[in-house]
Amino acid sequence: MSTCAAQSTNKVRLAVACCVNMCGAVHCSDIALVALHTKVPPIDHERVGKICEIPTVISSCPTRAISPDPAKKSVKINEEKCMYCGNCFTVCPAIDIHNPESDGVAIVVGGKIGSLRSAPKFSKLAIPFFYNEPPRWPKIIAAVKNILEVYAKNARKHERVGEWIDRIGWEKFFKLTGIEFTFQHIDDFTFMRETMRTTPAFKW
Amino acid sequence: MEKEELKNKIFEYMQKYKGKKKLKEKDVWKGVGEETGVPGDEVKKALREMIDVGKLMYSYGGGASSVEIPSEEYLKEKGLL
Amino acid sequence: MSKKKHETPMLDELKKGPWPSFVKEIEKAAVKSETANDTLGQVEKSYRTRRGYWKHGGIVGVLGYGGGVIGRYTSLPEEFPGVKFFHTVRINQPSGWFYTSKALREICDIWDKYGSGLTNIHGSTGDLVLLGTNTESLEAIFAEYSSRGWDLGGSGSAMRTPSCCLGPARCEWSNINTLEINYQLTQEFQDELHRPAFPYKFKIKTSGCAVDCVASIARADLSIIGTWRGKIQIDQSEVQNYAKKGMNINAEIVNMCPTQCITYDGKEMKIDDAECSRCMHCIAKMTKALRPSGERGATLLMGSKAPIVVGSLLSWVIVPFIKLEPPYKELKELIRKMIEWWDENSKPRERIGEVIEIKGMRSFLEYIGVPPSPAQVKWPRKDPFIFFKDEDFEKVFKKGKY
Numbered sequence: 214m215s216t217c218a219a220q221s222t223n224k225v226r227l228a229v230a231c232c233v234n235m236c237g238a239v240h241c242s243d244i245a246l247v248a249l250h251t252k253v254p255p256i257d258h259e260r261v262g263k264i265c266e267i268p269t270v271i272s273s274c275p276t277r278a279i280s281p282d283p284a285k286k287s288v289k290i291n292e293e294k295c296m297y298c299g300n301c302f303t304v305c306p307a308i309d310i311h312n313p314e315s316d317g318v319a320i321v322v323g324g325k326i327g328s329l330r331s332a333p334k335f336s337k338l339a340i341p342f343f344y345n346e347p348p349r350w351p352k353i354i355a356a357v358k359n360i361l362e363v364y365a366k367n368a369r370k371h372e373r374v375g376e377w378i379d380r381i382g383w384e385k386f387f388k389l390t391g392i393e394f395t396f397q398h399i400d401d402f403t404f405m406r407e408t409m410r411t412t413p414a415f416k417w
Numbered sequence: 418m419e420k421e422e423l424k425n426k427i428f429e430y431m432q433k434y435k436g437k438k439k440l441k442e443k444d445v446w447k448g449v450g451e452e453t454g455v456p457g458d459e460v461k462k463a464l465r466e467m468i469d470v471g472k473l474m475y476s477y478g479g480g481a482s483s484v485e486i487p488s489e490e491y492l493k494e495k496g497l498l
Numbered sequence: 499m500s501k502k503k504h505e506t507p508m509l510d511e512l513k514k515g516p517w518p519s520f521v522k523e524i525e526k527a528a529v530k531s532e533t534a535n536d537t538l539g540q541v542e543k544s545y546r547t548r549r550g551y552w553k554h555g556g557i558v559g560v561l562g563y564g565g566g567v568i569g570r571y572t573s574l575p576e577e578f579p580g581v582k583f584f585h586t587v588r589i590n591q592p593s594g595w596f597y598t599s600k601a602l603r604e605i606c607d608i609w610d611k612y613g614s615g616l617t618n619i620h621g622s623t624g625d626l627v628l629l630g631t632n633t634e635s636l637e638a639i640f641a642e643y644s645s646r647g648w649d650l651g652g653s654g655s656a657m658r659t660p661s662c663c664l665g666p667a668r669c670e671w672s673n674i675n676t677l678e679i680n681y682q683l684t685q686e687f688q689d690e691l692h693r694p695a696f697p698y699k700f701k702i703k704t705s706g707c708a709v710d711c712v713a714s715i716a717r718a719d720l721s722i723i724g725t726w727r728g729k730i731q732i733d734q735s736e737v738q739n740y741a742k743k744g745m746n747i748n749a750e751i752v753n754m755c756p757t758q759c760i761t762y763d764g765k766e767m768k769i770d771d772a773e774c775s776r777c778m779h780c781i782a783k784m785t786k787a788l789r790p791s792g793e794r795g796a797t798l799l800m801g802s803k804a805p806i807v808v809g810s811l812l813s814w815v816i817v818p819f820i821k822l823e824p825p826y827k828e829l830k831e832l833i834r835k836m837i838e839w840w841d842e843n844s845k846p847r848e849r850i851g852e853v854i855e856i857k858g859m860r861s862f863l864e865y866i867g868v869p870p871s872p873a874q875v876k877w878p879r880k881d882p883f884i885f886f887k888d889e890d891f892e893k894v895f896k897k898g899k900y
């Protein structure tokens with residue numbers, strides 16, 4: 214990325230999180246990759262009874278998606294509530310959330326830590342999903358390069374990625390980068406209220 | 418109360434909950450404090466002395482820490498058995 | 499000496515190019531360590547099958563300590579016996595991560611003796627992280643490190659090793675002695691660090707200014723950020739030097755000041771200090787010309803955390819300004835009160851920021867003895883659902899203090 218960095222208008226903090234814990238302020242980076250699961254984990258009921266503490270499994274779930282399944286001496290997962298975090302797997306290996314076919318990577322952009330000019334920001338979803346393509350993940354690299362180049366070309370001097378996007382608007386960001394906007398981009402988990410646009414003034 | 422007696426009480430308390438409830442340090446200060454009338458701070462001191470010599474131990478699971486009676490395996494590993 | 503055990507065509511791809519390669523580093527460690535050797539094998543397998551094989555948990559640690567060692571295992575011990583155990587050891591880092599090369603050699607020599615030789619310097623927690631050892635070695639590892647003055651870091655439901663930016667040791671922007679504050683807090687909270695008694699983790703991070711190089715605002719339950727109350731001093735001749743060297747002062751500084759409190763007429767720069775929000779932009783870009791002055795201290799912000807469990811939070815202002823001078827008595831007492839309130843009001847695995855959200859700012863502020871202030875909010879309450887206590891009428895509204 215060194216050529217791009219030379220052209221960019223401010224520092225770009227590129228960060229990679231291997232899971233949704235996003236250790237190390239990955240969630241406040243200019244461009245970040247985060248690895249994620251995309252499906253409700255399957256339960257191996259026979260093993261759950263043998264190797265897991267049921268109350269611990271139930272309380273491990275942040276969204277309270279897990280409840281007892283007394284008939285099977287196991288647990289069940291409410292699919293509506295599960296957001297694939299994998300916490301249950303951490304305490305109970307019989308709920309194996311790994312799935313090579315559907316695990317992948319999202320790109321989030323526009324985060325920042327320092328308070329220079331504008332307040333610190335979270336990174337926000339740019340591209341919801343890439344399949345894992347080891348060892349070089351070429352599609353992800355190309356997508357990051359595209360975002361970086363569009364930023365370097367369009368941002369004003371000293372603007373961080375998030376400041377540039379705030380100035381031009383997210384609708385413009387998607388247009389300039391050519392990234393498709395999908396249902397996944399609309400926050401319907403916890404923060405919908407503050408993320409919806411409440412004005413008819415936006416850019417075509 | 419003599420410290421040794423207090424330590425015995427703490428151990429009894431731990432045995433009572435073994436396998437039933439995960440106790441945090443604070444649960445023990447409070448619980449034993451209520452049973453014996455000994456101030457929480459003293460229970461805390463005695464409890465920590467017990468932990469330092471492996472009579473009790475800190476444990477961890479599902480993201481939260483607790484205090485437990487050590488298993489034989491643990492005591493062997495630490496050369497205490 | 500162990501030979502390379504595993505064919506790693508996928509990882510070999512990642513040795514190409516001019517930049518540092520983690521594969522090359524693990525290969526170097528693998529020459530001496532079976533653990534590192536099997537790490538390579540397992541990571542290659544993960545690349546091939548596109549899934550991870552690490553497990554965590556189990557009761558591992560050293561006598562008397564409730565944290566600092568994190569149990570790690572492979573789920574494929576038969577295939578990769580070298581990583582049957584792959585525990586992480588966290589070492590309490592010095593303030594600002596300053597080491598002599600001798601100290602680093604000492605740490606690494608001990609680690610070569612007992613562990614995989616692989617390190618992570620530093621983890622985002624702040625600690626110096628040693629990767630990959632077995633359960634039997636833990637007491638010996640601890641004995642060797644502690645005999646040389648090192649200690650374990652934090653993990654579990656306890657305080658994490660406090661961390662700070664390198665502050666006044668290397669950076670002229672620092673408003674506070676981040677290094678000493680961090681050292682003093684680490685000493686003060688030894689029990690809280692090593693003996694887990696909290697509802698969940700608690701992180702303290704200290705930055706010398708709003709640039710916030712340790713990202714305290716994004717990942718510390720308590721973010722201590724240095725600031726000042728006074729004027730920004732302007733060296734007009736240095737301003738001219740920046741202009742001569744090609745800086746477009748109006749575009750790059752005046753127009754980018756978030757409070758629009760700077761003017762520049764081509765000759766003289768002026769700042770309306772009463773309007774300045776101390777964001778650091780102008781100072782960072784014109785370091786030689788601009789410099790804060792007056793009283794120094796910090797803003798205390800609280801509550802930030804990563805996405806797990808119910809969404810990420812940034813820290814928000816609790817104490818707009820506090821003076822921070824040795825022996826930091828006020829700060830230490832305040833932190834104890836914060837923790838007490840959290841402990842009283844929290845369910846297991848709730849971070850303090852989440853508990854403040856649930857129980858409300860009023861409960862928290864009253865307990866720690868901090869008054870409400872507009873500095874704490876972006877905007878005041880919008881809906882007319884307003885909550886009153888009887889005493890509020892006596893203390894505030896009958897007096898008409900508004």
Ligand code: HEM
Nearest residue numbers: 234236237303552553554570584618621622623624627629
């Ligand atoms: C051999 C395997 C593993 C290694 C070498 C490893 C290494 C690390 C390192 C170096 C950190 C510190 C990150 C930082 O502070 O920058 C970390 C944090 C963490 N890891 Fe792992 N990890 C492993 C497996 C796991 C597994 C299997 C889990 C859970 C399923 C896990 C959960 C966590 C969590 C929750 C943290 C954050 C802890 C905190 O906030 O203090 N890790 N790990």
Ligand code: HEM
Nearest residue numbers: 224326327663664668669670671709710711712713782785
């Ligand atoms: C030899 C002297 C210096 C050393 C060793 C040093 C070291 C560091 C370190 C370790 C970081 C944190 C990087 C990170 O965690 O991401 C940092 C960040 C930073 N330092 Fe320095 N620094 C030095 C001098 C300076 C000076 C003189 C200035 C300004 C005049 C400065 C401005 C910054 C800025 C702007 C950041 C980035 C903050 C951000 O990530 O937004 N540093 N420095």
Ligand code: SF4
Nearest residue numbers: 230231232234235236
């Ligand atoms: S917890 Fe997740 S983000 Fe943090 S080090 Fe482990 S895998 Fe990476």
Ligand code: SF4
Nearest residue numbers: 274295296298299301
């Ligand atoms: S993956 Fe997460 S949200 Fe889904 S059931 Fe498991 S713990 Fe709950």
Ligand code: SF4
Nearest residue numbers: 663669672706707711
């Ligand atoms: S936070 Fe501020 S004082 Fe500390 S190193 Fe960064 S720029 Fe310097």
Ligand code: SF4
Nearest residue numbers: 755774775777778780
């Ligand atoms: S510190 Fe920020 S707010 Fe204050 S004058 Fe400089 S740019 Fe403006």
